[in-house]
Amino acid sequence: MRRSRSPWALAALLVGLVVLAQALLVPLFAAPAAHLAPRDLPVAVAGPPPATAELAARLAAARPGGFRITTLPDAAAADRALRDREVYAAFVVGPDGVGLHTAPAAGPTVAALLTEAAGQLSAGRPVPVTPVVPADPDDPRGAGFAAGFLPLALTGMLAGVLLTLLVAGRGARLAGLLGYAVLAGLGGVTVLHGWLGLLDGDPWREAGAIGLFSLAAAGAVAGLGALLGRPGLGLGALLVFLLGNPLSAVSAAPELLPQPWGTVGQFLPVGAGGTLLRSAAFFDGAGAGRPLAVLTGYAVVGLALVLVGRGSSVGGEVAARPGPARVTV
Template sequence: MTQVEEGLADAAPGAYDVVTYASDADLRAAVTAREVAGGVGVDGSGVTAYVASAASPAISGAVTATAQGLGQAAGAPVSVTDVVPLPEADPTGIGIGGLAFPLVFGGIVPAVAFRKVFARHLGWAVAGIATFSVIGGAIVAGILAFSFGSIAAAAFWPVAGAMALGIGALALALAGLQEAFGGKGFTIGAMVMMFIGNPLAGIATGAAWLPSGLGLAGQLLPPGATGTLVRSVAYFGGSGGLAAGLTLAGWAAAGILLLLVGARRRAAQPEAAPSASVAVAEPVAAVAAV
């Protein structure tokens, strides 16, 4: 395997963390379980690239190109095995890749709407956000399944649940920031989600395609965690989605906590006494003409 590692280092310096498996079957299982993004098998018959285009078409292409470079260097034939392929109706993954905008937008809208409508009733606000999230998740899953063909019909409810959790986590976090810190808290939170969380989510390419530090930061925010969870439940039976699910649950819990803290702080503030209007009559001098 030393020659293979040296070949990988020459073909793509620093791009891979090399993990050795005893057999091609073990490598395929690791790709299916999302323990690795892809791999290369080398034996007497040639070089085989094991990829999962459902996880990331970009990474799959990079692994395939690396395997072809190894095969050319060794004068060996190269084959490609897509362990978890994308659906034929959406071979480029454009449906899943376009989730970032509806996710962020879908989180901002209920945070604003329900906190305004139910300004004095946090329970109703949370219920409204939850209802909106469930409906929004179902709509997105329906579009992915029946318009784009990006997911199988059997994955409809898992994807709907993942999207609902993502929308709800983002909306509750923003509503909590608004309740606890006012408009400035909401504005800063929305800007972070839109201008940092969105581009670092890696929904279209996969988080592993981003630089390691930025990819990790993106996965700690709701957009990135939602993208990972949706791919996991849509194509991998949930494998690799536990951390993302816990991250979203943490954001939702933090949002509810901020809502409670803000409501308690508001209740502790004394209400301003109503101001009384007093009319003062100015003396008027009257002059009568005789």
């Protein structure tokens, strides 16, 4: 006859597990944000060759390893590189000195950091700043974009969990995932673009980006749940939210995070989703190739796992499992 666990011991165990989770999660979320700095950040130097060579050398010396510098012939070429998401900013050498061309829509934090760096290079003299791809005027610091993207990740994870726990049948789960992706895309763009005004691109392109991200997040969780059961749901939550969110760089840029974590985050659903939505909302789709491929991969693999995994709901299996036989004396 098995003795029941003491409620005191159970309380101590639960408290210990929560404290351990806190000790792991706090640095996971706080450390990337506390150590933001340029790490191989793509920037351009544009202008006459002798002047650009000197300026590139000064940039490299000011922050070794901080910048990946591309030399361009003139301001027009620099602006094209900004619109194509090839660089975050361009230092343009002209007759009146150095000016800074930026793309705040790619990350207001990066634009502010590079504006500060330009002031240091000019020995404190004012540097004219031209925002070639500005952030949305209703969200100049990008805080609304980052805060608005977080619920998309959370609800995507939740949709995958609920469909796995409560819905039996592979076909019903697949229909639920696809229906959720369509509704999430339409609902997300209605709120973020139409109501709050945080996005500034083509609404259909933005809805497609949000819908694909939602399908990738929910599909990854549901697919792992179908394959592994409850442990798979935990792994999916770790992949999509607990690990993916702090490494996503949605509020900054992947090149500002400690490496290799900034790169790793772009191969997780939240990081790829944030990058894809920025490209759709502010850059007419430029720079969308890699995040589009990453999210499509998660969506296809997740749907395939749902299709071949267990068809019964995980919650139903647990509820139907017989308990220990009771012996009457």
